[in-house]
Amino acid sequence: xxxxxxxxxxIEHGHxxxxxxQVIATRDSLxxxxxxxxxxxxxxxxETGSVESVECTxxxxxxxxxxxxxxxxxxxxxERYHTRLASMRVRKALGCAYHLAxxxxxxxxxxxxxxx
Numbered sequence: 001x002x003x004x005x006x007x008x009x010x011i012e013h014g015h016x017x018x019x020x021x022q023v024i025a026t027r028d029s030l031x032x033x034x035x036x037x038x039x040x041x042x043x044x045x046x047e048t049g050s051v052e053s054v055e056c057t058x059x060x061x062x063x064x065x066x067x068x069x070x071x072x073x074x075x076x077x078x079e080r081y082h083t084r085l086a087s088m089r090v091r092k093a094l095g096c097a098y099h100l101a102x103x104x105x106x107x108x109x110x111x112x113x114x115x116x
Contacts, residue, residue, distance in 0.1 A: 005055055005056055005057045006025055006026065006029035006033075007023060007024070007025045007029060007030075007033065007054055007056045007057070007068070008023075008024040008025065008056060008057050008058075008059050009021070009022070009023060009024070009056040009057070009058055009059065009066050009068055010022045010024055010058075010059035010060075011059075023056070023068060024059070033054060036052060037051060037052045037070055040052050041070075041072060044072055047072070048071075048072050048073055048074055048077070049071060049072065050069055050070075050071050051069075051070045051071060051072055052069065052070045053067050053068070053069035053070075054067065054068055054069075055067055056068055
């Protein structure tokens, strides 16, 4: 099946927590795409929001409907994206509490089994 998209998007996974998101294209296609993005960034001036979006082919898949988009944001917005969401903090705390409870119940079970 021939793909018409000049850009391929690939995600490489390695050790836990490692993911490399790669944009793959020919030199000419990549150069013209990046030049278009830079031109649109300059034209946007001080405005924030979406600058450019490109439809890609997902590597080794049959999907042409993967999009890579570029956005201009304020410094505060970027800092906000670096902070962990409250729901993620709660989920992590509940996970720690669950593991602690399981550990304590295992200790209690071993005590009841062998000691009393």
